[in-house]
Amino acid sequence: MPLVVNVSRVDLNLFVVLDAIYTEGGITRASERLNLTQPAISHALARLRELVDDPLFVREGHAMVPTPAAHALIGPVRRALKEIEGSLNRLKQFDPATSTRAFRIGMRHIVESATLPALAQRLRAQAPHVQIVSAHHDRDALHGALATGELDAVIDVLLPRVQHVSYQLLAGGRMVVAVRAGHPRVGDTLDLATYLEVEHVMTSSRRSGPGLEDLALQRLGHERRVAVRCQHHWTACQLVASSDLLLTMPERYAGSANAALGNRLLPFPLATPANDLYLYWHANADAEPGNRWLREQIRNCLADHEPAESA
DNA sequence: GCGCCGTCTCGGTGAAACGT
DNA sequence: ACGTTTCACCGAGACGGCGC
Structure with missing residues (x-):
C-alpha cells in the first residue's frame, strides 16, 4: 500500500x-x-x-x-x-419545514435595507431552521461567487451579461427626489430648471462617476451640481433633512427613511432612468430544489413589496 | 479543435478449482 | 455441500495518435 x-x-x-x-x-x-x-x-x-x-x-x-x-x-x-x-x-428534494441549510444572498446595503427585513420574515415563516446570510458582493466576481456556492443568489441592478449566470427581472423601479419640508426653492412640484439650480447629495459605493440620474441628464445635455457624495442612503436622507440638498433615489428605498425624517418625495423631473432590480443565480442551480425555492421566495417578496403606482 | 481509430485498462461474467 | 478464489474471456470507457 x-x-x-x-x-x-x-x-x-x-x-x-x-x-x-x-x-x-x-x-x-x-x-x-x-x-x-x-x-x-x-x-x-x-x-x-x-x-x-x-x-x-x-x-x-x-x-x-x-x-x-x-x-x-x-x-x-x-x-x-x-x-x-x-x-x-x-x-x-428540499423541505423548508425541516431544512437547516444556510442561504447566502449577495446584495448591496441599499438593497439589503429595503429588502432583507421582509424577505427574512418570509423565509423564516416557511423555513424556521434555515440560516439567512446577506453579504456584500463584488460585481466583477459575480460568476465566481455563484459558481463556487459562496453565494446562492444575488439581487442587484442590471449588470453586464455573464456566461452561465441566469437572471430575471424582479421589480421595475422609478426614481424620486427627496427634499426637506420647508425647502425655500422647492414647493409641491419640482421642475427640471429648479432641479438643476439646486445642489445635490448623491449616494454611491464608488469614489467617482455618474449615477443613473446623471446619465439621464447627460443624454439631454444637462448637468446637476453634486455638493456631497456619500455611501449610504440613510446618511443622505439625514443630510436632506438638515440642509437644502436634494437626493435622487429609487422609489422603493425612499419611503420609510424619508418619512421618519419628515422629508417629502417628489417625482424625478425627467423620463425616469431605469432602476430595475434583477435576481442572479448560477445556471447550474436552475433545477436545484433549494435554490429554486429561495428564488421563488425572493420573487414573491419583491412582488409583494413593489411600491404602488403613483398618480 | 474535432472526429475517427486502435490500443489498453478495468470491472464484469461464467466455469472450474479449491478450501472448509 | 456450500462458499470462495482463480482463470479465461468480454464489453465499456479512457487514452493517445493521426488526419482534417
Missing part, C-alpha cells in the same frame, strides 16, 4: 462492497445484496485487500469474519456513505 492514498485513484464502490460483506458476513450474500455476481464481489474484495494491504475478511467455516482493520474501517466508511447518500437526497 502506498504511504499516502490518493483517493482519486480509488474506486469508491469498493467501500460499498466492504459495507455489504461486513453486513452480510459473506461474499455470496453480499453479491445478492448488491445485485452482482459472486465473483465480482470476490474481485472487489481482492482490490480492497490490495488497497489497504490487509485481508479484511478471513474465512471461518461458512462465514467471512472481519479483521481488526475491517472493524477500524467500517465506522468511517458507513458514516461517509451515509453522508453522501444524504447529500444526494438533499439535492433531489
Whole structure:
C-alpha cells in the first residue's frame, strides 16, 4: 500500500462492497445484496485487500469474519456513505419545514435595507431552521461567487451579461427626489430648471462617476451640481433633512427613511432612468430544489413589496 | 479543435478449482 | 455441500495518435 492514498485513484464502490460483506458476513450474500455476481464481489474484495494491504475478511467455516482493520474501517466508511447518500437526497428534494441549510444572498446595503427585513420574515415563516446570510458582493466576481456556492443568489441592478449566470427581472423601479419640508426653492412640484439650480447629495459605493440620474441628464445635455457624495442612503436622507440638498433615489428605498425624517418625495423631473432590480443565480442551480425555492421566495417578496403606482 | 481509430485498462461474467 | 478464489474471456470507457 502506498504511504499516502490518493483517493482519486480509488474506486469508491469498493467501500460499498466492504459495507455489504461486513453486513452480510459473506461474499455470496453480499453479491445478492448488491445485485452482482459472486465473483465480482470476490474481485472487489481482492482490490480492497490490495488497497489497504490487509485481508479484511478471513474465512471461518461458512462465514467471512472481519479483521481488526475491517472493524477500524467500517465506522468511517458507513458514516461517509451515509453522508453522501444524504447529500444526494438533499439535492433531489428540499423541505423548508425541516431544512437547516444556510442561504447566502449577495446584495448591496441599499438593497439589503429595503429588502432583507421582509424577505427574512418570509423565509423564516416557511423555513424556521434555515440560516439567512446577506453579504456584500463584488460585481466583477459575480460568476465566481455563484459558481463556487459562496453565494446562492444575488439581487442587484442590471449588470453586464455573464456566461452561465441566469437572471430575471424582479421589480421595475422609478426614481424620486427627496427634499426637506420647508425647502425655500422647492414647493409641491419640482421642475427640471429648479432641479438643476439646486445642489445635490448623491449616494454611491464608488469614489467617482455618474449615477443613473446623471446619465439621464447627460443624454439631454444637462448637468446637476453634486455638493456631497456619500455611501449610504440613510446618511443622505439625514443630510436632506438638515440642509437644502436634494437626493435622487429609487422609489422603493425612499419611503420609510424619508418619512421618519419628515422629508417629502417628489417625482424625478425627467423620463425616469431605469432602476430595475434583477435576481442572479448560477445556471447550474436552475433545477436545484433549494435554490429554486429561495428564488421563488425572493420573487414573491419583491412582488409583494413593489411600491404602488403613483398618480 | 474535432472526429475517427486502435490500443489498453478495468470491472464484469461464467466455469472450474479449491478450501472448509 | 456450500462458499470462495482463480482463470479465461468480454464489453465499456479512457487514452493517445493521426488526419482534417
